[in-house]
Amino acid sequence: MSNLSAQTTVPTTTSTTIVLPVSKAVLWLVGTAVLALLAYYFIGVDQGAYSIFGKDMHIHEFVHDARHFLGFPCH
Amino acid sequence: MERQLILRGLLAGGAGGLVAFVFARIFAEPQIQAAIDYESGRSAAQQTLDKAAGLPVEAAEPDLFSRTLQANVGIGLGMILFGIAMGALFAVAYTICLGRVGKLRPRTLAMLVAVGGFLGIYFVPFLKYPANPPAIGHEETIHDRGNLYLLMVFCSLVLLVGAVALGKRLTPRLGNWNATLLAIAAYVVVIGVLMAVLPSLGQLAANVQEYGRHATETPLPLTDDKGTIVYPGFDADRLYAFRLYSVGAQVLLWGVIGLVFGLLADRLLRPRTATPVASTV
Ligand SMILES: [Zn+2]
Numbered sequence: 457m458s459n460l461s462a463q464t465t466v467p468t469t470t471s472t473t474i475v476l477p478v479s480k481a482v483l484w485l486v487g488t489a490v491l492a493l494l495a496y497y498f499i500g501v502d503q504g505a506y507s508i509f510g511k512d513m514h515i516h517e518f519v520h521d522a523r524h525f526l527g528f529p530c531h
Numbered sequence: 532m533e534r535q536l537i538l539r540g541l542l543a544g545g546a547g548g549l550v551a552f553v554f555a556r557i558f559a560e561p562q563i564q565a566a567i568d569y570e571s572g573r574s575a576a577q578q579t580l581d582k583a584a585g586l587p588v589e590a591a592e593p594d595l596f597s598r599t600l601q602a603n604v605g606i607g608l609g610m611i612l613f614g615i616a617m618g619a620l621f622a623v624a625y626t627i628c629l630g631r632v633g634k635l636r637p638r639t640l641a642m643l644v645a646v647g648g649f650l651g652i653y654f655v656p657f658l659k660y661p662a663n664p665p666a667i668g669h670e671e672t673i674h675d676r677g678n679l680y681l682l683m684v685f686c687s688l689v690l691l692v693g694a695v696a697l698g699k700r701l702t703p704r705l706g707n708w709n710a711t712l713l714a715i716a717a718y719v720v721v722i723g724v725l726m727a728v729l730p731s732l733g734q735l736a737a738n739v740q741e742y743g744r745h746a747t748e749t750p751l752p753l754t755d756d757k758g759t760i761v762y763p764g765f766d767a768d769r770l771y772a773f774r775l776y777s778v779g780a781q782v783l784l785w786g787v788i789g790l791v792f793g794l795l796a797d798r799l800l801r802p803r804t805a806t807p808v809a810s811t812v
Contacts (some may be wrong), residue, residue: 462581469711475684476624480533481532481533481627482533482624484534484537485533485537485623485626485627486532487620487625487736488590488619488622488623489538489539489618489620491619492616492617492619492620492623493616493620495581495612495613495615495616495619496560496613496614497611498614499609499612501677501681504673504677505673505676505677505678505796506672506674506677507742512594513595513784517594517595517596517601517605518595518596518600518601518605518609519605519606519608519609519612520596520605520658520665521559521560521601521602521605521606521609522555522605522606522607522609522610522613523609523777524563524584524662524663524664524665525555525559525563525606525610525662525773525780526609526613526653526662526780526781527653527656527657527660527661527662527666527680527776527781528677528680529660529663529676529677529680530663530664530665530666530668531673
């Protein structure tokens with residue numbers, strides 16, 4: 457099937473065999489990316505520049521130090 | 532296959548977040564605490580000035596979580612969750628790149644994707660809008676600052692993908708070396724123009740109006756009505772240390788993700804190569 461850890465001498469055709477088929481893989485990849493971006497949003501952005509739960513500040517305050525240290529504009 | 536790669540991305544991300552947290556607990560927390568102390572001292576000095584001038588004085592709001600909790604559990608949870616999220620994005624990028632960006636070993640590709648994540652998500656945006664400790668940042672500009680930061684992250688990532696695509700495109704004509712150099716140069720030029728065009732935080736309208744023209748929102752000395760300094764500006768060395776450690780934590784985070792994922796991906800993908808190449812024909 458695949459030849460991924462292939463040496464440089466391996467022809468391109470064999471080293472590209474793992475290129476994942478669309479449909480099912482795409483669903484997993486997109487789903488994962490969306491969840492990861494949501495986590496990014498809640499850790500770094502929500503209750504700062506934006507807020508989707510109104511004025512509540514619990515997430516912001518809890519991960520406050522991490523938010524500063526990870527480079528997000530905090531408050 | 533994609534599910535196994537994603538799982539390994541989450542694992543690698545968790546490991547990276549954990550290492551970055553330990554680093555943050557040791558190196559960043561003292562700086563953060565000192566910045567918070569500076570902030571409290573400054574607002575106390577401000578209150579004294581306001582009182583003397585007969586202005587109304589606002590009482591400080593109580594904290595939702597104690598400093599101890601924030602400085603130990605909160606930062607730990609934040610860093611580890613961030614690591615897992617980055618590990619997940621990393622795995623997605625890795626899976627897409629696999630077999631599509633040239634003939635690379637699983638581990639080499641892992642390190643390259645990790646470098647891309649570090650640069651695209653953190654370091655290039657940091658160059659324009661660096662990490663700031665508490666006490667720096669005006670409340671009234673948080674929306675603009677947030678937008679500008681996210682715009683930088685978005686553009687640096689999109690341009691990075693564009694640079695890789697450009698490099699791939701030029702490779703047949705120019706060879707690997709020259710194509711890579713040209714793609715890097717194109718990235719630097721475009722992102723440089725973008726950085727020059729985007730405003731510095733001190734130049735936001737709200738800041739210019741209230742504080743005059745400055746590059747950043749770093750607190751200046753607090754003066755009374757005669758111009759005498761009653762409280763110093765933010766310590767430059769402390770700011771430098773905080774930012775340096777912030778970069779250090781991200782280097783660790785992405786470095787661990789690349790190393791751990793590379794190792795796991797190598798194991799996952801290698802057994803198949805042990806079977807004769809003939810089977811692929
Ligand atoms: Zn803050």
